[in-house]
Amino acid sequence: MQPTTVDCRCGKVRLHLSEAPVAQFYCHCEDCRAVTGGAYAPLALFPAGGVTVSGGDTATSTYRTTPRTRCAHCGTLLFGEPPGMGVRGVSGFLLPAELFKPAFHIHCQRAVAPVKDGLPHFKDMPAAFGGCDEVIGW
Ligand SMILES: [Zn+2]
Ligand SMILES: [Zn+2]
Incomplete structure (x- = not known):
């Protein structure tokens, strides 16, 4: 992947993405819903070291x-950093369409707004993420 930068809405904070994403998906968990105010959240996981911040001030909070x-x-x-995983989950809302390519949905058993698309809908998470790997049919 070419190094890419994305800005927050006001343009004061810039994210520098220097490595390819390791996974991209939509998350339907309560956490993402509460924090984003949406029914699900688009996320791109990058190696934590591949996401750096420059420009204005940031504020970090833990729900x-x-x-x-x-x-x-x-x-x-801008991003979340789940403890112990070594990744930063950048909000897919910030990424250009040519970069954000979600491949599946996770935590679908808790979804409030099922999305019918051609992607796999995992009940919790894929086996590669430590989940049960089961998919549900929407
Ligand atoms: Zn801003
Ligand atoms: Zn989530």
């Missing part, structure tokens, strides 16, 4: 277990 970092000026959600 339950995952610290999430926002622009301190406009509040745009």
Whole structure:
């Protein structure tokens, strides 16, 4: 992947993405719903070292277990960093369409707004992420 930069909505904070994403998906968990105010969240996981921040101030807060970092000026959600995984989950809302290519949905058993598309809908998570690997049919 070519190194890419994405900005928060106000343009004060810039994310530098220097490595290819390791996974891209939509998450339907309560955490993502509570934090984003949406029915599900588009996420691209990058190696943590491949996501750096420059520019304005950021603010990091933890709702339950995952610290999430926002622009301190406009509040745009930039990324979450689930403890112990070595990844940063960048909000898919920030990524250009040619970069954000979600391959599946996770935590679908808790979804409030099922999405009928051609992607696999995992009940919790794929086996590669430590989940049961079961899919549900929407
Ligand atoms: Zn901002
Ligand atoms: Zn989630």
